[in-house]
Amino acid sequence: MTQAQAGKVRHIAVDGADQGWAWRAGHGPITLLLLHGGSDCTHGNFEGFEDGLPLDKYTLYDYGRL
Known part of the structure; x- marks a missing residue:
């Protein structure tokens, strides 16, 4: 996670128990949800x-x- 991303991270509770985090970048009409596929494909x-994307077009x- 870059320093810029660290400033946007928000810790969240899922179903009141599980802990998670989320971040958002951009404000465009096209939404992309980035999900990694396990140990070989991490958030990194x-x-x-x-x-690399125009954040006025993508969220x-x-x-x-x-």
Whole structure:
């Protein structure tokens, strides 16, 4: 997670028990939900997406469980 992402991270409770985190970048009409596929594809693979996409056209969400 980059320092820019760390400032946008919000800790959340799922069903009042499970802990997770989420971040959002952008404000565009096209929404992308970034979900990793396990140990070989971590959230680190998504670092830099907000730097490579026009954030006035895209809203990016990333979610993870702690």
